[in-house]
Amino acid sequence: MKLPKNKKGLCLVLGIIITVLFSGCPPKAKKPFEPKKVGKEPTITLYINETGERKRIPIEEYIQGVVAAEMDTSWPVNALAAQAILARTFTMKQIKTKGGVPQHKADASTSVEEFQAYDASKINDNVRKAVAMTRGEVIRYKGEYINAWFSACDGGESASAAEGLAYHKEKTPYIKAGVKDGCMNITVPENKSWTIRFPLASVRGAVKEVTGKDPGPLNSSNVKIIKWGPSGRAESLRIGNTVVSGPALRLALGNDKMRSIFLNKFTVEGNNLVVSGKGYGHGVGMCQWGARKFAEQGKSPEDIIRFYFRDITIDKMWK
Template sequence: MQQEPTISLFDNKTGQKKDLKIEEYVQGVVAAEMDTKWPVNALAAQAILARTFTMENVKSGRVKQLHGTDVSTSVEESQAYNPDKINDNVRKAVEATRGEVVTHRGNYIRAWFSACDGGVSATAEEGLDFTKEPTPYIKGGVKDGCLSITEPKNKAWEARIPVDQVRAAVKEKAGQDTGPITTAAIVKKGPSGRAEQIKIGQATLSGPSLRLALDSEKVRSMLLSDIKVEGGQLVLTGKGFGHGVGMCQWGARLMAEQGKSPEDIIDFYFKDIAIEKQWK
């Protein structure tokens, strides 16, 4: 068993670098990524994933190349980080799972999570367009009942975006020209029913890339019930919030309320994994 690692953190806002113990860093990540008033076991499951994500990120050296540090405060480069939000709940959750990480055949997994998977989890391919390497430890198609407790805007949402805006966004972000947009359709659905390929005008692009192009706060997921063009707008209706891969935070909250342990929650969303304690 190793000593608790010390890692270096780049603050993207101030440009400053500092060293801190990994458990202290994980507290700041959990506080930023999940509501700190939620049950301790949900926060603890988040802590296991945050710790795993950190170790995988450090090992890969992705942030080292950018800033010369192990991690950064950027969500795109690392994870959200907000030490100001740390409370006793968060401290308990991190302490209860101290040193715990998730591995698959001895390697750190990609510890994905999203806010609300709309009641059914996604594979990495359909949810994130991720094909760089196999992710056999991701359970797609898991039904978790999260819609029973999540907020209304995650149960059903509608996004209306003017077609000119859609055309410009797809051109800029996905490098494709749709031409004048009069039609839109789902070409291919993934195993969980998410839109994996979508045709907008003359362009066909992946669901995840369309969502990112159009603003992922507005187009809340790719678990779509409908997509159409009406009145000069692209209209999408769906449920869920986020990519849906890995742990669903609302599902984790539901399971924690039902008395499930942090490890039970992780096991529910991932398969063929080990939860290892790597330092005392």
């Protein structure tokens, strides 16, 4: 083939040759999701509920105070580090989806009711190390921050968001339900078995608070569990003439009193509702006692997270 002398002609011929050579090549595969480039650590506005002050603080410094408040600071560093990843994820999701705590014109709050637990006075070297080793790490599912749920003790088996929290707002396919972590082998006695008695008047008031309806007089024949969840939790309860979800009743009665809905007894005795069960918390997402167990076995913070969550990425968002 004779090539033309001018540059334009040469380029045209070369273009034809390239087209012929590569026209039969298959199209390039679509690139998988790639996390955003590592950026700069954010500084957030923290509302101090105790004083009403708004304080500008680097987010990693803030996460130290959250981890110190949420988990025993003497626990293994890798368990604390897994907690740090969850705390950082929760913070970023709340800021992105809700604007933090707009009622205080802040990104975060020191109130556990408004945002998440925070106690800077408990920060120690363990916490500092745990936060530093996971610096910038967050959990995402298909590029979006997950609901970074955790509980103190899942009773040995985790729950779905629907079962443990009666959460139906959005699908949460990244939650591993039904995983068994062996946490009951190392947790404290009060998580292995607990019993509490609630005066029937308190139960009646709690149901009215949840449903807006008075359930009427309560007795042993009209108070019972009517639906068990896949993991064995009390998902739905009949209280008098009213049906209420287990998670909703637990919150109304006090989640520090009715420690979980992993129940083995739910009955009226005299003027009290007697409730017995195991575990502490809703059981969705990471179990803190399970995290401690895995950390003691040498598991990394990321491995601990992946045990409780599926199909997720752990992305480093800043250096």
